[in-house]
Amino acid sequence: MGDKVQEILSGASESDDVAHEFDSTVLQRYQTLLLDTKQKVGGRRFDQLQAVFKVAEIVLLALGGLLGFVLSFDFVGIQMKILIWTFYLMLLIFVGLTVRIVPSELKSLNEEVTRIRLINLCERLAGQLALFDLIYDDDFKDKDERNIIEDLSDCLPTFDSLSEEDKETIRRCLDDSQIFGNSRETNISLNNLEISDKSADRLNRATKEIVDLCPYIFAGGSFTAKLYLRTEMEVSNDEMVEVLTSFTKYPAPSNRPRGSSWVKARGNPSIVWQALEDSQPRHIHEQDLGEYYDSVLAIPLPGRIGVLAITSDRIDAFIDKDDEISVRALSVASRANALQALEISES
Incomplete structure (x- = not known):
């Protein structure tokens, strides 16, 4: 790239x-x-x-x-x-x-x-x-939002296979009486997704290419990118929970190749859920915002099927640089690559 x-x-x-x-x-x-x-x-x-x-x-x-x-x-x-x-x-x-x-x-x-x-x-x-070169099939057509989310949800592990800590987090998020003051209380780890090695590698390569392009688009700094896709997990026969599931992250440690995913909850949702629900990019910056970053740009994908989250170690990385052309290019490229990598196409 x-x-x-x-x-x-x-x-x-x-x-x-x-x-x-x-x-x-x-x-x-x-x-x-x-x-x-x-x-x-x-x-x-x-x-x-x-x-x-x-x-x-x-x-x-x-x-x-x-x-x-x-x-x-x-x-x-x-x-x-x-x-x-x-x-x-x-x-x-x-x-x-x-x-x-x-x-x-x-x-x-x-x-x-x-x-x-x-x-x-x-x-x-x-x-x-x-970025537009990352869309390698111009004739690609995808399903409507509902069908895409259903196909993406098939990639999730079962609720029973999760750790007790993650199960408890999901139960608390489903409790309408719970209002979260800290969005980090709503994240869980979903590292064992039901996707092929080929699809995982293709997602990883596409995310790496976006990270490689970020210094050109946002003028310097060290960047990471994570692709969240919208899924639903069955908790019991009559209960479903929505999760913005991390399908790929670059760079990522070997023991946590995808990082955290975010459960939908009341109160103070994470920036990725805010971006998805508003259908608008969200940008926050603050010293020591995260363990290795000071600013985040969350970009919703077309059709509200997910969010691309880009982080930087520079607090001013996205200030006055998140223009419409850049955001739309990142959004379209991420959506196309995700659906193609997971082989989700119109039936």
């Missing part, structure tokens, strides 16, 4: 390096000092100061002829003449550098900033285009 993005970007990412090379370390340091000073005092005040230096340079050049005439007389000793000329030349060089070095570098910096912004935009657009 990285190669695919690079191929898309091959024409856009080639750009000349506009940074100037200087032979003198002292010159580089002086240049940096001037640029830092410009930032501190502000552009307008620094431009005024620079105009003063331009006037000073003209005055110094005019004084050079006068100084040469005065020093031609014998009343000034040789050593004093050398000292005066040395001071004059140093002052002229200092003023000349201050006048010339900053405008050239600022222009280069502005060009570099523009170039970087254009490359980032190209990378983002390439990432969005590459």
Whole structure:
């Protein structure tokens, strides 16, 4: 997938390096000092100061002829003449550098900033285009929502096969008198899904490709992705519970390849249930929000059959970047890949 993005970007990412090379370390340091000073005092005040230096340079050049005439007389000793000329030349060089070095570098910096912004935009657009390449069957048609959920539910283990802790969690979620203040009280582990190794591998590869694309779409950071699909589990003959079941997660530890799933409950549902019920993307960010992430973007899939949850270790990973094009691309690609991997198609 990285190669695919690079191929898309091959024409856009080639750009000349506009940074100037200087032979003198002292010159580089002086240049940096001037640029830092410009930032501190502000552009307008620094431009005024620079105009003063331009006037000073003209005055110094005019004084050079006068100084040469005065020093031609014998009343000034040789050593004093050398000292005066040395001071004059140093002052002229200092003023000349201050006048010339900053405008050239600022222009280069502005060009570099523009170039970087254009490359980032190209990378983002390439990432969005590459997402649609994940949909590898254009003629694919799927069933309606109800039938899809029924087929997905066939992948669940039986209620009796769950751990006692997970059974108790489900019972509490079914109790209408229970109102949960912490959504983590509603998660369970469903690692033993009834899906083939081929389907599991296909889901994992598709999720990995989405994770690989996230730095291009959301501009940097470390990401994980988890695909939740909407299922129903039979608890008893007359009781059913809805679960947003994690079918795949990347990356994931070997002992928990799919992570947690979320039972529907009253009170404070998880962000994935909020996104599904509102049919709108949900984004939260907070320092140490999770064990390894500071922000989450939950994207409902078309037909409300599930949710794609993307996490990042950067608290600002999704701020002003979860635009409609990116979200729709991720949503459509995730739905298509999930149904194709699980071989759920229109009968």
